[in-house]
Amino acid sequence: MTRWQWARVGVRHEPTGFIGRKAELEAVRESVSRSRVVTLTGPGGVGKTRIALRAAHQLGAEFPDGVAIAELSGLRDAELLPNTVASAVGLPEVAAQQPMDQLLDHFAGKRALLVLDTCEHLVDAVAVFADILVHGSAGLVLLLTSRQPVALPGEFVLPVEPLPEPGAEASESTNDAVALLVARAQAACPSFTLSDDNRAEVVALCRRVDCMPLAIELAAVRLRTLSLEQILRRLDDRFQLLTGARSAQTRHQALRTTIEWSHDLCSPQEQQLWSRLSVFAGGFTLAAVEEVCAGGDLDGFDVIDLLLGLMDKSVVQRVNGVDEDRYRLLDALREFGAERLARDGTTAVYARRHLEFFLQMADQADRQWMGDQQTQWSERLAADLDNFRVALEHAIADPQDEAALRLVNGLSGLWQGKSRLTEARRWLDRAIAAAAEPTFEQGKALWSASYYGLLQADPAVTETVRRLRAVAEHLQDEFLRARASTAEAYEQLLWVDTRAALKQYEPVRAALAATGDRFTLIISYPQTAAGYNAVGDPHRALQEVEAGLRELESIPQERWARNHLLSMKVLCLCAMGELDAGRDLGRSILPSIVEQGETMCVAAVTEYLSWAACGNGEHDQAATLLGASVTLWRKVGALLWGAPGLIRRHTDVENALMIDLGADRFTQAYARGTGLSMPELLQTVAPASAAPPPPAPPVEDRGPLGALTERERQVAHLITEGLTNRQIAERLVISKRTADAHVEHILAKLGFNSRTQVATMIATHKQD
Missing domain, CATH: 3.40.50.300 (P-loop containing nucleotide triphosphate hydrolases)
Incomplete structure (x- = not known):
């Protein structure tokens, strides 16, 4: 059985039935x-x-x-x-x-x-x-x-050639081009059937567009409003106008001609929207369309209705999103739209609006990521990775308003939540280099570059830490000074003097608390927990973990920092000799960590579970897990962050296993671990027959709102607060029209006709 172990959010599946080929x-x-x-x-x-x-x-x-x-x-x-x-x-x-x-x-x-x-x-x-x-x-x-x-x-x-050209008597069963046209025609007009009366027109239409699949689909969708004869006549006029001789048509020209004809059949407003949509990369949401594409020649028009019109004409496709639908243009149609936008001389205008929208989104994500919506934000940001890349390129090319620094700073939920630290550091370096003078945003970027470099145990980051301190002092900014102190303490803890560094954290945390820097305060606890374990004081390390977890009590669905802290707790329990407790905790948290993609935490927990198995006499499993952990550590950087005390413990376990198992048996088990996939690793850590299923991460009780998307549930709860649609739009940083649409969808899905019914239902559910 094939192991489909690789996945990507937003991978495009076939939106319509596959025909022929x-x-x-x-x-x-x-x-x-x-x-x-x-x-x-x-x-x-x-x-x-x-x-x-x-x-x-x-x-x-x-x-x-x-x-x-x-x-x-x-x-x-x-x-x-x-x-x-x-x-x-x-x-x-x-x-x-x-x-x-x-x-x-x-x-x-x-x-x-x-x-x-x-x-x-x-x-x-x-x-x-x-x-x-x-x-x-x-x-x-x-x-x-x-x-x-x-x-x-x-x-x-x-x-890849176009579909075979149909003969005069072709049918769905004998020719793929005819089968495709009929299938798409029936999707557009369910009453459509192929018969002796229209066969000649169907065959002629397929031939006219050189049996190009996209051209057939664009033409077929027009059967909603035009007859086959009208479509053929208009296509004939278009070909003669553009080329004069049909025999001179290349296949590319046939497709382009069909696209231009489809474009001409759109309303002027739909044509404008088509062009403006070309600034997106990868896909877009309704909210993005409204903010980026509205106004100008579309002032007074509902761009959502125009978008739906383009969907009806097969110009825009709907794809699955995280908590709301997403849309995309096919590549050939996006290129065509981009040409039209450039011809109008407005490419720069809408590229800037694109940048502003995604900058606003990153700002909101940055404010809310260390909260109960953390997982959703990580997924939303990842879905728009291509758009953020395009926005960053525009911002770096024009760094006057620090948009590049603000954007790369605001994407911490993407960089950390989806383990994209290497790419983050690349964008940070470029944005910092484009900044002319030391500013607060540049200081924040230097902090992020320092922190990500230290997480990756990259010695080259030392210079970045020095620059961070220089900017903080130049600006005399207490927020940046506290962050610089944190980076310096972490740097010393990793590479200089762990015991001396641990003493620095108390004043550092006081400074972080004074400036309200909650994120940096929380992430300091797994750092000190690792440090105390490295110097042989697991009891104090456990106190650091518990202190960090208390900081997270008010955000129970936060997962990123909690995963780091709980992995440290596994280490503490194992180091204190509480092997069964450490094993049970490691088994319970590992599935959640794997799901989120926290490879560094996976490596750490696997390492500690190896130590627990060794202590319990389960030597074959210990050697297998040790091999798995070393492979994972290689992916994230240095073994056990290069901490000498922890590396000594790793070496002690390895030597003990070598003695107990013998060289050959140890090598076999270790090698088996190096080749484990993630599902196999989870099965090795906690066999289904030997361990209870891990607890699911906490999720909101959706109750009667289960039929709604994540965004619609947000809107429903804001309705219960008595907010108007405009106030909801301001709270969620969306347009009022998008808020209106969400409320309409909520009422339709729940079978209600008033906002009061929504508020009453939610209130009743809470009382129950």
Whole structure:
């Protein structure tokens, strides 16, 4: 059975039924058995992505180590290619190790399939990237989609042709182009059927657009308002106007002609919105559309209604989001919109509005991330990673208002919650370098760069810590001074004098409390807990953990800091000889940590569980877990953060296991651990037959609101506070029209016709 162990939020699934392409799918299957780089080529809209996605699912059984899909259409910066692929594969970005090296380590010895979708705009970078991966792994196969070959030695190029041209008597069962048109026509107009009366027009329409799948879909959706004869006549007029001779049409021109025709059939306002939507990368929400695209020529128009109109015309697609629907433009349609926006001379205007929206979103996330909505915020930010990257590029290019610093500072929930510290440090370095003078925002960025570098045990961060202190003193800012002191204490704890550093934390915490810096205050506790354990004082370390947990009592659903503290508690219990208690706690928290992607915590808990197993005489399991932990530590940086006292304990356990098991048996168990997947690690730590299921993370009792999305539940609770729609919009930083829409959806889903009914129902549920 294939282990689908890699996942990415927002991976695009097939939105409509897959039709035909049996020969192409068989060609892909045959090609990947003979070549390690297979590229599907062809013009936009010919169906390369659909074929690659379907082939990837069908080929799962042939790749026992997994299949991953990395979508590159929203990626603009080639330097982030390894980061993007590592994220799609499921690798964390918390190590000093470069993402390329992580990928090479991960794929070494694996029989796996990696799909890189939409490579043409990064073809040179993809060529280098693919060449390194292929030469650095023995069993990895790459399946690429691109409008041109990548030109790698050994690359097997599979040109994707349009669907077969239908004959005069073609039907759904004999021709894929006809089958596609009929299927999409019935989706647009359920009463549509293929008959002898309209067969000639259906065949002519397929031929007219060169049987290009996207062109067929764009034309078919017009059957809501036009007849087949009207569609054909308008297409004929369009072709003659643009090219004069039908025989001169290339397939790309056929698609572009269909797109232009579809564009002309949109209202002027829909055309404007189509152009403005092109500034988004990857996808967007209703709130983003309203804030970025409204106004100007659309002043007075409801952009949500216009968006729905573009959806009806198959220009915009709906995709699943975290707590609300998301939308996207197909690549060919986004490119067309971007050309129109540039022609209007308004690209810079809407790029700036795009930046302002995502800056506002990052600011709100920064304020709320250390709270009960932490997990949701991490997912929301991750869903818009491509948009944040685009916004950061715009902001760095024009650093006058410190937007780049504010944006990268505000994304701590993305960088930490999704373990993207390496990418964070890259953006921080660029934003800091673009800042002309020392400012408060620059100081915050230097703190983040210092903290992330220290988490990754990167000695080069020492200079960043010095710069942070210099900026804090230059500005005479107490907030930055407290953070600089924290960074200096952490630096000394890791690399200089642990005992001396521990004495610094008491005044540091007083300064943090005085400036209201709750986040930095809380994260100081796992630092000192690690320090006290390193110097052999686990009882004091446990006091530090408990103090940190008390700080989190008011935010019971916070998980990131709590995971770090609880992993330290496992260490404390094991170090105090309470092996069973440490084992039970480690088993209970590890699934939550794995789910959140906290690889550093996973490494630590696995290490401590190895020590507990060794102490309990479970030597084979201890050696297996030790091998697993060392592999995980390599992904995040230094073994046990380079703390000498903890490393000595690791060495003692390793030596004891070597003596008790013997060299051969120890080596076998240790090697078994180095190859464990995350599901296998969880099963090794707590076999299903031997341990109760881990407790689920606390979640809000949704009660009668279970049918609502996360955002709609927020709105429903604000209704009970007596807030008007405008006040709700201000509280959630959305437009009033979006708030109106949420309230309408709530009433419809609950079967109510007034806001009072919503408030009464929630109040009654709370009393029960």
